[in-house]
Amino acid sequence: MKEVLERLVEEINRYSYDMNAQLMRVQEALFEDDLSPKQTVILDFVHTHQPCIISEIVTHVGSSPSAVSQIVTRLERDNYLKRNINPHNRREIVVSLAEKGEVYYERESQINQLIIEKIYSKMSLEDLMQLHTLIKKLHTIVEEELEHGQLESN
Structure with missing residues (x-):
């Protein structure tokens, strides 16, 4: 069970990292x-x-x-x-x-809109809501563990 969990988490992390890195490159290319x-x-x-x-x-x-x-x-x-x-x-x-800060965030909003149209719109609203719920849940767990110092190595 532990090995399956570790493999699953490694894969989740790899997909998340790859996706974020690719999207970051797209955003950087669009920002001057x-x-x-x-x-x-x-x-x-x-x-x-x-x-x-x-x-x-x-x-x-x-x-x-x-x-x-x-x-x-x-x-x-x-x-x-x-x-x-x-x-x-x-x-x-x-x-x-x-x-220039205001212009920066106007441009970011346009880029985010493009990402929504080209990527997220290809998922069903139900899938997006489920993804949102799961990411929010994971975020809450991480915050709670950090708050209680549980993620520090011994």
């Missing part, structure tokens, strides 16, 4: 932006949590405040992000998307 993985993670966080403050980004990314500040400064210089003084707390700087 030359962003590093850390820049992309920060940009994604700001996009979904804007406006946010640097300390929130630091917590999410797990890097030092100075490293995050340097990346934010570069993204600000390249017009992906902007910093403003929080009108409710003048000692706090909030970060949000700038013009």
